[in-house]
Amino acid sequence: MYYPHDFHRLEGELACEGVPLRRIAQAVGTPVYVYSHKTLVDHLRKLQQAFAALRPLICFSVKANGSLAILRLLVGHGAGLDIVSGGELYKALRVGCPPSRIVYASVGKTAAEIRAALRAGIFCFNVESAEELEAIHGAARRLRTVARVALRVNPNVRAHTHRYITTGVKDSKFGIDPATVQGLLRRHGRLSGVRIIGLHLHIGSQISEAAPFVRAIDRVAVLYGDGRRAGAPLEWLNLGGGLGIIYKDERPQTPQAFAAAVVPRIQRLRTRLILEPGRFIVGNAGVLVTEVLYVKSSRGKQFAVVDAGMNDLIRPALYSAYHEVMPVGRVREAANGRATYDVVGPVCESADVLATGRRLGRLGSGELLAVLGAGAYGSTMASNYNGRLRAAEVLVRGRHWAVIRARDTLKDLVRHDRLPARLIE
Ligand code: LLP
Helix, strand or coil: CCCCCCEEEECCEEEECCEEHHHHHHHHCCCEEEEEHHHHHHHHHHHHHHCHHHCCEEEEEHHHCCCHHHHHHHHHCCCEEEECCHHHHHHHHHCCCCHHHEEEECCCCCHHHHHHHHHHCCCEEEECCHHHHHHHHHHHHHCCCCEEEEEEECCCCCCCCCHHHECCCCCCCCCECHHHHHHHHHCHHHCCCEEEEEEECCCECCECCCHHHHHHHHHHHHHHHHHHHCCCCCCEEECCCCECCCCCCCCCCCHHHHHHHHHHHHHHHCCEEEECCCHHHHHHHEEEEEEEEEEEEECCEEEEEECCCCCCCCHHHHHCCCCCEEECCCCCCCCCCCCCEEEECCCCCCCCEEEEEECCCCCCCCCEEEECCCCCCCHHHCCCHHHCCCCEEEEEECCEEEEEECCCCHHHHHCCCCCCHHHHC
16 A cells, blocks of 8 residues: 555554544544645655756645645745735735745736736746736836746647646647747837746646656747847746656656756756646645545445545546545455445535545444545635535644644635525515
8 A cells, every 4th residue: 555755554543744643533523634744845855955956946836735834834944836816825925925936827817916916026927828918017017017927838748647637738728839929039128017037837737757848848948049039038947837746556757857857958948947846745745534424335336435525625526536545543354355445425426436446444434534645636626515614624743733724614604695685585
């Protein structure tokens, strides 16, 4: 069985660092997300070290995990933040991230979001269209400032990953085609409200090899030459996120191997580097702990019905994603030795299946299960669907732990509802 990083067995019981998951579940209830401080910091360090030669700016992608405690701890260890909305800007500023370490990507930045980011003085906008460039220019002029921007290039490179998380192909909504980028670089001085300081690439997520990144860099290299000849001050390359992790049997490249493949190319471009890792830092730093409510057999199939559902972790339902599941306690031998379970949630949707055909020993109600690799795109994609309360979140550091997000209360569910009497009575 695969144990990510700092999750392991302590006297037979699954623990996060020095804290048994059962203890946390008993204290705060289930479902609960549990994160390891050590894993988070280790993963950030690995990237910082692998790319040290380029003095990179590593901006953690807030969309992967937006918990303030996690953001603050990563910022405290030198990370910047990659944001995609005014909401994430607010969070970034709330945790004290220096604006000089904030980069902002999104195909649909609103005028209000652009203004807020300009007022905050963020480091760079990753621009996704010629029109957006004009909008940022206009807003910057009105605020009497100059915005630093990187043009997001769509390099038309296929990264072998799920189609919902492939972003660098030509029919995707992301980025600007190279010919248009070339035109914008040639006319770079025309818009006095923006300074084009580099190019941005993000070709997809959960990519396990360096080759597509290398192809993408090779495709933008010519744009650097061209842009500089036209006088554009191109000092940065933002390579986006996308580094894959192990969920099952993937063999992703190590940060060192990745760096070995791309660093020489970036040195040849003579640029500094920005990375926007999300999953690599937090994916295997978190598990979702859930309790078995019922075990039922139906036509020869066994189901473990658990108290976490697709509203808590949507990845299996949305992407057919595989997440390892393991009992938190000792695995009990099943009578016939081969029992397999589908682990299903309580949500009224056939897609609410966390895992299928897993050998988990003999399960009974009250048993705790851990869903691994749930740190990235778990809690951030959670919802209140089916009137379900969003799970609590806990951070562990050594033998200490604390709640970093309280479980929703029933009041939270109706907090923003209004009952306008004239319309409904
Ligand atoms: N930068 C940009 C511009 C992005 O769009 C993304 C992710 C990242 C960085 C971070 O990528 P990472 O290092 O985490 O791969 N919900 C999906 C993943 C969506 C990724 C969206 N963009 C999932 O659960 O697999």
